Amino acid sequence: MDVKLPEGLEAFLAAAGWGDAVIEPLAGDASFRRYFRLRLGEQSAMLMDAPPPTEDPAPFLRAAKWLDANGLRAPRILAEDAPRGLVLLEDFGEVRVREYLDQWPADEAEVYRAAIDALVELRRLPPGPFLDYSLAEYQREAKLFVDWYCSARGLDVDAASYSAAWEEVLSPMLPRQRPGVVVLRDYHAENIMLLGSLGDQGLLDFQDALVGHPAYDLVSLLQDARRDVAPELEAQMLDYYLSKTGAGADFTADYARLGAQRNAKIVGIFVRLWKRDGKPRYLDYIPRVWALLERDLAHPALAPVARWFDANVPAGLREAGGGSWQP
Known part of the structure; x- marks a missing residue:
């Protein structure tokens, strides 16, 4: 060190x-x-x-x-x-949600409900002094998949149609993120601290905050790149959020849109951390993230992006959870 x-x-x-x-x-x-x-x-x-x-x-x-x-x-x-x-x-101490739940998994639902309560509170607040989560930013992030994952795999992909597919998928969502909520952008079990009780939680790693869609941080929490969240718990917590906010019928489709966008971005980032920054341990997370990406792509709202993946990413890589790596 x-x-x-x-x-x-x-x-x-x-x-x-x-x-x-x-x-x-x-x-x-x-x-x-x-x-x-x-x-x-x-x-x-x-x-x-x-x-x-x-x-x-x-x-x-x-x-x-x-x-x-x-x-x-x-x-x-x-x-x-x-x-x-x-x-x-x-100093928030050393008790992160991730390690706490590794030791006390029976508390999982209570801990996640408390984490969602913070997102509900963020939704109630007016947007803060942050930039908008624009279509250009969503596209820049999604392109990390092409720039780093596809490049590392030697895949000759159609980058122009990739961008066009994302624009088709994300554009209907943009009016629903106005006026927007503060989005922390990296809200997950390794960035939430327990400060004395399960409901007393501290926030970390929020320096990239933007004003965006309320589903984004919910996806970050429930489709965690570093920790398995059972699909049953994800569904239960999504229902809890909907019950607390009264979010409309389009919310679950937007949740899938942002899940796919975020997971494609993360696959690219984790390859970049290996190739550029010499941190190969992040490759171990890719199969989990890839599985989440595939689940999101199955939603009808993602059909244009799903067609691009079908045409550009070989089935053998997808079946292997992004493929095995030999750093």
Whole structure:
């Protein structure tokens, strides 16, 4: 693990009153950000190192402050030096939903209902100070599948018809994401912390927030790339969300649209993490994500994209859950 401390850290911590803290490096994520836990007597805090130019903490700070101001449980900002990429945060502890449910699976429904309650609250709030989740952004993300997965497989695919298929699928949905809700975009069991009870949950990794469709974060939660969520639980939680929000008849079709878009994007991202960033462990998640993608493609709303997959991605790769990899 890289234990080189960020430049300027000593002065930053001294100014924040944490100059005598013990610093413990933590395992990294899929980005170039690093995290450290600070201990000062009985107190603890988290340090985010998001160094420019590869990282920029400003979007995180903006989203954290908006969430906190609106009653949602983001880590409180204790100190910040955005030009250096340093942020001192409230420590949410070490109990992530993912590991908790690995140990206590009987609590799964209760934990997921609480996570959905946060999305229901987001739906009630006016859109925050974030950019719109535009068709161009959906297309950019979906194209990661072609750029990275298809390229890695040596597939000569029709990229123009891929984009056209997504436009046909997503365009009917766009009017239904107006005026929109704040979409955290990476809302899943590894980014939700338990803070003392199953219903007291903290949010992480929301720096890419946009204003978009309320189904997006629900898909992120229930079609989790890193954790198996049984189809029965997914259906139960989708029904719970619908009962709490009164979402209309088009919602489940939009849920499938965004599920397919998100899962195609994630397959591309996980291949990119291997090919570009030297992180082959993300390839292990692709069969799960691929299976979710196939389920979404079976929805009638995805027919144009499903036809593209039938014409461009060989059945042998699809049957193998995206194919085996030999990094």
